[in-house]
Amino acid sequence: MEYDALLWLSFGGPEGPDDVLPFLENVTRGRGVPRSRLLEVAEHYHHFGGVSPINRLNRELITAVEKQLAAASIDLPVVFGNRNWAPTVEDAVAELTRQGARRVLVFPTSAYGGYSACRQYHEDILRARTAAGPAAPEMVKIRQYFDHPLFVAAAADAVRAAHRRAGGGARTVFTAHSVPESADCAAGLPAEGGRRYSRQIAEAARLVAAEAGIAEYDLVWQSRSGPAEVPWLEPDIVDHLDVLHARGVRAVVVVPIGFVSDHLEVVWDLDNEARERAAAHGMAFVRAATAGTDPRFAEMVVELVREHTSGTRPRKLSAMAAAGCSINGAPCAVGCCEPSRRAQR
Structure with missing residues (x-):
């Protein structure tokens, strides 16, 4: 056509x-x-x-x-x-x-x-x-x-490069923009249609981790806004860094799988806020490149x-x-x- x-x-x-x-x-x-x-x-x-x-x-x-x-x-x-x-x-x-x-x-x-x-x-x-x-x-x-081979390959290579910079032993943390639970769950639809966003994010993380040879990783969320009483997808990346610190994790590789390029939510919420929280814990922090740079x-x-x-x-x-x-x-x-x-x- x-x-x-x-x-x-x-x-x-x-x-x-x-x-x-x-x-x-x-x-x-x-x-x-x-x-x-x-x-x-x-x-x-x-x-x-x-x-x-x-x-x-x-x-x-x-x-x-x-x-x-x-x-x-x-x-x-x-x-x-x-x-x-x-x-x-x-x-x-x-x-x-x-x-x-x-x-x-x-x-x-x-x-x-x-x-x-x-x-x-x-x-x-x-x-x-x-x-x-x-x-x-x-x-x-x-x-x-989200599951196109070239998208997954680009993200996986970025994860490998980030782990090389981290020097080994870092915990892999995938992150994506949080949304209200009501925006992730459509009424009257089965799980395939009802939680399409969060399920596809999880699938992309699984595919990229497998391609990069990573057996264990976390999936968290970031950049929420809106009234505090409205439930959003959790846990938040900054809160999760606190949890990892309590578990004795000394280094993280953060992968903004939900973003095509380095939007403000990446360069501020991750490269500033999350990085500062990691530094406060004495935790090494390396952020993987977004797929659009490949x-x-x-x-x-x-x-x-x-x-x-x-x-x-x-x-x-x-x-x-x-x-x-x-x-x-x-x-x-x-x-x-x-x-x-x-x-x-």
Whole structure:
């Protein structure tokens, strides 16, 4: 099937001090996050001059993918759009519409299922197409890729490299962005659909650990926000470091398996907060690189594109569902990755 462009769809981030609070307000709108928490998180961004690394990293990844597409003789321009900040997905789809695009592939910068990791990207697509009007192109979202061989290989090599820097004997700790339990568990669905995000994170960690030759590891969560009374996935990485210290662990290799690249949640929550807690315990701390820094990540994107343009058979390392393909923002299935509180309304 022929496509006119590839939309690179991501989360977005501020690119200057004046952007920080408006960006955070976009992210948390309707979620009941106290303003005090927004101001606290804003200081994390101001620590880096009010600039999130995410847009720069996405542009670098787009350049790498463009080179891989050209090397594969695939004529597919890549357009950048974000959910929460400029360049917005609405502006990207409006421009594609003006250019007369009829069919567009969408690559989301999340490897996983779940509400914010997958379903909300469907909603982004639908919202942008609605804003663009009846001439908006047909848009096909690419599937989840948490168990793609190239993603797993890139992450496993990063884990090996981190253990070499740690010097041996370090405990491996995989981490991913926490979400409210209600966002991980969709109402009325079996476990396969009901806890897709946390189960896929766990499967990716298992695959990477096996590829890296690691028999024992931990899976924890990070970067929670929102009202304290709302249950989120636990344990938190910082709390877990306290537990490991009590057990006599002297070194850790922390693997941000839930992230494609070094977002602010990686460079602040791990490289600053978690590292400081480890240091307070006299614990050596080495953080593994994210998969997006590896050339194989761009190769994987081209493989995922070929599944649509050439009918290439999908490569997967597990039998777990890797849904996520949809047309024009429609969810994969009724109730798929819809938070329980929403499904019950």
